[in-house]
Amino acid sequence: xxxxxxLVLFIKVLGAALSFFxxxxxxxxxxxxxxxxxLFWISTITxxxxxxxxxxNNISLxxxxxxxxxxxxYKISAxxxxxxxxxxLASAIIVAFLYLALFLYNEHISKYQIFFLVSLPFLTxxxxxxxxxxxxxxxxxxxxxxALIQPIALIAAVSLxxxxxxxxxxxxxxxxxxxxxxxxxYVIWLIKCNFVFCFEYSAKTLILAGSSLLVYQLVQQFNTxxxxxxxxxxxxxxxxxxxxxxxxxxxxxxxxxxxxNRIVAPNFAIFYESNDISKLKNEFEKAKKLMLLGVLPLxxxxxxxxxxxxxxxxxxxxxxALILQLLIFQQLFVVLCGPSTYLIVMTGGxxxxxxxxxxxxxxxxxxxxxxxxxxGIYGAVIASFSATFISQILSFSYLRHKLSINIxxxx
Numbered sequence: 396x397x398x399x400x401x402l403v404l405f406i407k408v409l410g411a412a413l414s415f416f417x418x419x420x421x422x423x424x425x426x427x428x429x430x431x432x433x434l435f436w437i438s439t440i441t442x443x444x445x446x447x448x449x450x451x452n453n454i455s456l457x458x459x460x461x462x463x464x465x466x467x468x469y470k471i472s473a474x475x476x477x478x479x480x481x482x483x484l485a486s487a488i489i490v491a492f493l494y495l496a497l498f499l500y501n502e503h504i505s506k507y508q509i510f511f512l513v514s515l516p517f518l519t520x521x522x523x524x525x526x527x528x529x530x531x532x533x534x535x536x537x538x539x540x541x542a543l544i545q546p547i548a549l550i551a552a553v554s555l556x557x558x559x560x561x562x563x564x565x566x567x568x569x570x571x572x573x574x575x576x577x578x579x580x581y582v583i584w585l586i587k588c589n590f591v592f593c594f595e596y597s598a599k600t601l602i603l604a605g606s607s608l609l610v611y612q613l614v615q616q617f618n619t620x621x622x623x624x625x626x627x628x629x630x631x632x633x634x635x636x637x638x639x640x641x642x643x644x645x646x647x648x649x650x651x652x653x654x655x656n657r658i659v660a661p662n663f664a665i666f667y668e669s670n671d672i673s674k675l676k677n678e679f680e681k682a683k684k685l686m687l688l689g690v691l692p693l694x695x696x697x698x699x700x701x702x703x704x705x706x707x708x709x710x711x712x713x714x715x716a717l718i719l720q721l722l723i724f725q726q727l728f729v730v731l732c733g734p735s736t737y738l739i740v741m742t743g744g745x746x747x748x749x750x751x752x753x754x755x756x757x758x759x760x761x762x763x764x765x766x767x768x769x770x771g772i773y774g775a776v777i778a779s780f781s782a783t784f785i786s787q788i789l790s791f792s793y794l795r796h797k798l799s800i801n802i803x804x805x806x
Contacts, residue, residue, distance in 0.1 A: 409542070409543065413543065413546035413547060413550065420549075420550060420553055421433055421434070421565065424553065424560040425560065425561075425562060425565065429561075429562040432507075432562060433507075433562055433565055433566065436507070436508070436511045436566070437511075437569075439511075440511055440514060440515055440518060441518075442616070443489055443493075443515055444486075444515060444518050444519045444522065445612050445613065445616065446485075446489070446609070446613065447482060447485045447486040447489055447515060447516075447519045448482060448485075448519055448522060448523065448605075448609070448612070449481055449482060449485055449601075449602065449605045449606070449609055450604075450605035450606060450607065450608030450609030450610070450611070450612060450745075451478045451481065451482060451523060451601060451604075451605040451608075452522055452523055452525075452526045452608075453526065453608055453660075453740050453741075454478075454601065454604050454605050454608065454745075455474065455475060455478055455523055455526045455527045455530065456526040456527070456529060456530045456660060456661065456664075456741075457530070457660075457661075457664040457740065457741050458471075458474055458530070458664075459471055459474065459475065459526075459527050459530030459531055460530040460531075460660075460661035460662075460664040460665055460741075461664050461665060461668045462474070463530060463531045463532065463587075464665055464668075468588045468589050468591040469591055469593045470593075470596070471527075471531070471588050471591075472588045472591040472592060472593040473593040473594055473595050473596035474596050474601070475523070475524070475527045475584065475588070476592070476593065476594045476596075477594055477596040477597075477598060477601060478523055478527075478601055479520055479523060479524075480594070480598075481598060481601060481602065482516070482519050482520055482523055483516050483520065485519075486515050486516035486519050486520075487516060489515065490512045490513070490515055490516070493512055494509075494512060505563075506563050506566075506567075507562050507563045507565075507566035507567075508566075510563070510566040510567045510569065510570045511566055511569070511570070513570055514569055514570040514573045517570075517573040517574055517576075517577045518573050520577055520580075521540075521541065521573065521576055521577050521580050522541070524537075524577075524580040524581060524583075524584050525537040525538075525540065525541045525580065527584055527587075528540075528580065528583055528584055528587060529657065529660075529661065530661050530664075531584075531587040531588070532587075532661075533583065533587055534657060534658065536583050537580075537583075538657070540576060540579055540580050540583065541576075541580075544572075544575075544576055544579065545572055545573070545576060548572045548575070549568060549569070549572060552568055552572075553565075553568075604745060607745040607746045607748070607749040608740065608745050608748070608749070610749045610752075610753070611745075611748050611749045611752050614749075614752045614753055614756050615752050617756060618752065618755065618756050618759065618779075618782045618783075618786075619642075619646075620642075621756070621759050621760065621763060621775075621778055621779055621782055622638050622642065622763070622772075622775030622776060622778060622779040623635050623638055623639050623642070623775070625760070625763040625764065625767045625774070625775050625778055626638055626767060626771075626772065626775050628767075629767055629768060631767075631771060631772070633711075634771055634772040634775070637711075637712060637715045637718065637772060638718065638772055638775055638776075640705070640708050640712060641705075641715065641718045641719040641722050642722060642779075644697065644704060644705075644719060644722075645697070645719065645722040645723050645725070645726050646726070647693065648690045648693060648694070648723075648726045648727075648730065649726075651686060651689035651690050651693075652686050652689075652690070652729070652730060652734070654689075655682050655685055655686050655689070655734065656682075656734050656737050658682075659678055659679070659682045659734055659737065660734070660737045660740075660741055661741075662678050663675060663678065663679075663734075663737060663738050663741035663742060664741040664742075666678060667741065667742040667743070672798060672799075675738075675742075675798065675800075676798070676799075676800055679733055679734065679738055679800055679802075680733075682733060682734050683730075683731075683732075683733030683734070683802075686730050686733065686734070687730055687731065690726075690727070690730050694723055694726075694727055697719065697720070697723045698720055698723055701713075701716035701717075701719045701720050701723075702716045704719065705719060715772070718772060718773075718776060721776050721780070722776065722779070725776075725779065725780045725783055728780075728783065728784070728787065729783060729787065731803075732787045732790065732791070732802045732803065733802050735787065735790040735791075735794060735802045736748060736790065738794065738798075738800070739790060739793065739794065742797070742798065744793065744797075747793055751785075751786050751789040751790065751793075752786060754785065754786075754789065755781075755782045755783070755785040755786040755789070756782055758781060758782070758785055759778050759779065759781045759782025759783075759785070760778065760782075762774075762777060762778045762781045763775060763777070763778025763779075763781075766778060787802070790802060791803050
């Protein structure tokens with residue numbers, strides 16, 4: 396697991412570095428206004444992709460992991476192809492709705508907007524295929540296809556002067572590369588399922604299974620920015636910027652936890668399906684220890700040198716070093732609880748995880764609405780930690796009862 400985690404982490408970090416370099420390329424060549432428009436549309440399409448996925452990404456990961464071990468390629472093919480069809484349908488509806496809304500609002504649609512809208516189905520299906528490939532023992536190929544090919548191709552096209560340095564050309568390039576990655580991902584998937592073509596899978600079953608995870612994904616996205624949203628609601632603009640930077644730094648820990656989660660998630664599903672609870676517990680404990688060992692150096696550095704880290708973002712930021720330290724402790728608590736969310740999802744607890752995130756979001760928002768007007772940015776920290784704490788405590792209760800796993804046992 397250690398070697399796999401290190402390789403996945405390397406790919407993830409390399410992808411992040413390439414993406415950062417691509418953003419620098421955009422801002423250097425497009426200018427502030429067009430670069431802002433490009434990045435706004437990228438963010439918009441990313442959020443819409445989460446909704447268009449219908450929550451089927453992790454459903455595919457779980458089911459493919461189980462079925463691949465049984466070599467049931469017909470059922471695997473049917474599940475994934477039907478999921479692709481449903482996601483394409485959902486994406487097409489979203490694209491049509493947005494096209495109509497933009498046309499009614501502006502009475503005309505720019506070409507760059509059309510390019511971004513058309514890229515939505517491909518981007519969403521790529522994410523699904525990535526999870527399916529991962530579930531069929533294709534972790535590295537799925538990571539490379541999603542994390543590396545896009546930024547490398549984008550940077551190469553600009554460096555080789557293959558496109559004009561305009562917003563329209565960059566958005567068209569984004570679409571073309573996503574189409575290419577879709578084709579590559581689909582070919583990899585066909586190889587994984589022995590070129591079996593089957594579509595006979597219940598759409599109703601998939602939609603019902605994915606609906607809980609769709610709600611989870613959308614609400615969890617809100618929970619990650621709950622502090623910023625509340626500060627923005629009360630028009631505390633300076634605090635919004637500070638909180639956003641601190642959250643961004645603290646979320647660097649997720650690179651390591653992500654690497655471990657990508658490896659253990661299929662194993663959770665396989666061990667649970669075979670009723671091997673002993674191996675399931677052992678896998679969870681190993682994953683938690685590996686996550687803790689991986690993030691420990693970064694945690695220590697952030698806790699000891701918070702002012703130094705924040706000084707890179709401006710002269711006012713080091714004054715809020717305590718905010719960064721508090722958010723680091725929040726992330727540490729998540730790491731200490733291990734990959735509990737993936738464990739719940741991979742063992743059939745989709746509805747449970749949906750209810751947990753809804754409940755934690757409600758109380759986190761309520762606490763923030765009360766606390767932010769009086770405590771400002773510290774109220775936002777309390778709201779963010781409350782949502783995280785409530786979610787993890789509910790996970791502890793559920794997993795302790797269902798699998799006799801104590802996620803709060805830290806070693």
